[in-house]
Amino acid sequence: MGKHTRSEHTLELLLVSAAEQFATHGFAKATLADVSHAAGVTKGALFFHFPTKDALADAVQLRGLELVEQTLARLRADETSCLQVIVDVTHTLNRLLREDLFLRASVRITRELPRTGATDGGRAHDFYLAWLSRLWPLVDEACRNGELPPGRSVPARTVVTAAVSGVETLVWIGLPPPDVEKWLSHLWQLAYAGTPRRIRTTPARPEATRVRGESPAGHS
Known part of the structure; x- marks a missing residue:
């Protein structure tokens, strides 16, 4: 898997995980740690794509x-x-x-x-x-x-x-x-x-x- 493909795959894992967390727990209770853990992705990779929880929420809503x-x-x-x-x-x-x-x-x-x-x-x-x-x-x-x-x-x-x-x-x-x-x-x-x-x-x-x-x- 190429670097670009891996990045896209990681991004999709994070978006799905974030959507699950927001849908289940709401914005306030969902944490970036839970999102990265459920996605099987490091916090560093998460912050590379989404520096804040607001940015992650915007991406989920854009989907x-x-x-x-x-x-x-x-x-x-x-x-x-x-x-x-x-x-x-x-x-x-x-x-x-x-x-x-x-x-x-x-x-x-x-x-x-x-x-x-x-x-x-x-x-x-x-x-x-x-x-x-x-x-x-x-x-x-x-x-x-x-x-x-x-x-x-x-x-x-x-x-x-x-x-x-x-x-x-x-x-x-x-x-x-x-x-x-x-x-x-x-x-x-x-x-x-x-x-x-x-x-x-x-x-x-x-x-x-x-x-x-x-x-x-x-x-x-």
Whole structure:
């Protein structure tokens, strides 16, 4: 293994270990010593890549941000309706918050180290900002292309905010995936009542929100 390849391998070990520590113990209780020990990497190697715990947390949240980008790109490639994409993103989030280590870590970091303001250099990759800053423009686009009646942009943004924060909270308290699916479906039925285009409010496929190994849930 070449020097560059070894460095990349070490970096990945550290990121996975850090995500596990942050997701399990939170930012405050996770220590750099625990991260390096779990990764099987020396402290010197850890500090070579990440001089502080803040830098490590930023890198973990950046990985979570990459997942946001990939998710949105995939769903937009398969669907022309902005409102449908928003629904599908929230159902996908229900699954990813249970399955993806980096996303779970990003939530815990955001909970413990929230942004203190939009102009004061707060955390750049915060969980809520990552998702909402990409979903709100879809609401505006839906208004422009006639999917939403005039004047519905601000109320629709409010519902999107409630959906993202609601899914995260419901997953956090341990509500089973099918129950979160039903909650989302009811929320979107209320939000999209009276819109010109018919929007599917349930997951696109049972597998879309089902955790690996879980039996399919029934849908209305």
